[in-house]
Amino acid sequence: MSADFQSTYLFALANPGSEKALKLEVETMRLGWRLSYQRRGFVTFKADAAFGISALDTPLACARRLCLSLGKAATREGAIDLIHQAGADHGVDIPLIQQARYFERKMEGIPGDPLPITGQWVGTVVEVGETEFWAGLHRHGPSHSAYPAGDSGLVMSADSPSRAWLKLEEAARFFDLDFTPEDIVVELGCAPGGVVLALLNRGVSVIGVDPAKMADVVMKSAIATRDAESVREPWFYHCRKPAALVSKRDLGKDVTWFMSDMNQSPEVVLKECARFCRMTPSIRGVLITLKLTEITQVAEKSAWFETLREMGFETIRLQQLAVHHKEFALLALR
């Protein structure tokens, strides 16, 4: 498709309830986008000039998919026609159409649709009401989720002791994270162990920091001391103390990921992140669940990014996932 594909409007898919935070985020970034229309989990914007395809790369933490808007139809088939028509107008085949809908107070992707590959044009049909189907278009790339509403049709593992299992699994799919058996994760705020279980199931060993008790399902993989690691792979070491009391000796060598799910402010978590990165320079990735008092605090994101840049991280992404309420996933990679 020609690079001059344009639309007067673009739309964003978000968590229902995050629309206000999304508008504030757009304002804070001085993008010049103005709110045009909104439904639960669905917000359209316009600007002085038409949007080009590059506008869809704008990193918005509150939006899980941005599309050039092709308009709306009264039926799903009508919206699909709008997408094929737009393709035909530009002499381009649009091989993939994904669907999302507002259902049971969530904006969710409809499971079963194939996933896009990089460079592919993707049509998105969004069902926001019984007779309101919006049609959108974007080109898939590394900064876009393969899942239309960010959720992955995930069903929580029956043996998970907490919903945090979903946070790790959704983030791993959304950001396309690659963990290997050589990775060692340190997770602050690890009890009762949903994230630890998800990591162990992925073959990754974990040092979990939390004064609280862990669930039996993860203690099955526990090692008694940090240097007993060769006993079982993958292993879990419970460092049963507050994060501030953890020392270099507790961590040992070769930790590659810093994670946090502590109920603490972004400032406290980022301060601990900096301290842990100083103790273990082998950390290559950071994945933090930031817990906010109000989601409009997302307007402070540039300060969090700056703190991570000062720690030497270059790729930084902030994203509200489907599983989150007043939370965001903050990812940083070297």
Ligand SMILES: C[S@@+](CC[C@H](N)C(=O)[O-])C[C@H]1O[C@@H](n2cnc3c(N)ncnc32)[C@H](O)[C@@H]1O
């Ligand atoms: C939401 S829960 C974590 C859920 C956990 N990640 C899971 O996968 O099941 C938050 C945890 O943070 C822990 N926490 C809060 N402040 C902490 C601190 N300063 N150091 C370590 N853990 C802390 C709490 O004890 C609590 O268990």
